[in-house]
């Protein structure tokens with residue numbers, strides 16, 4: 001399988017509970033390498049733009065409020081089959097359905113406050129990386 005890059009967010013609920021290190025360990029243990037990362041506090045416009053694909057969903061307003069409530073960590077993860085691997089390590093969107101050992105099973109509070117975001121396909125990974133990082137920030 002090819003080396004890929006994917007985009008990941010450690011969401012406000014997890015950052016507030018001081019779980020950055022525990023979550024990074026899950027990614028690193030799975031062979032995903034953070035090649036760029038930064039802590040930011042998203043503006044409303046940025047969060048609405050990022051989640052634009054969900055703007056007609058009933059949970060959109062709540063999702064944006066949660067994402068701007070406090071800082072997040074945005075990062076680029078690199079590794080073999082990184083896009084699917086990241087989704088595996090994250091677990092299902094609803095923590096009630098997430099497999100044992102996944103981030104969401106262990107840390108998520110609810111379907112909305114589910115601790116991590118991860119790109120779902122190569123095109124979204126490329127778009128989402130560009131949304132938060134300049135090329136010269138991807139230091140490998």
Ligand code: ADP
Nearest residue numbers: 054059063092093111112113114116117118120
């Ligand atoms: P994922 O993050 O697993 O890719 P989606 O792309 O479907 O999931 O949804 C984006 C985010 O929107 C989820 O991670 C979660 O924070 C929120 N969300 C999704 N579905 C719901 C829901 N039914 N109720 C509340 N929030 C939701």
Ligand code: MG
Nearest residue numbers: 117118119120
């Ligand atoms: Mg998604």
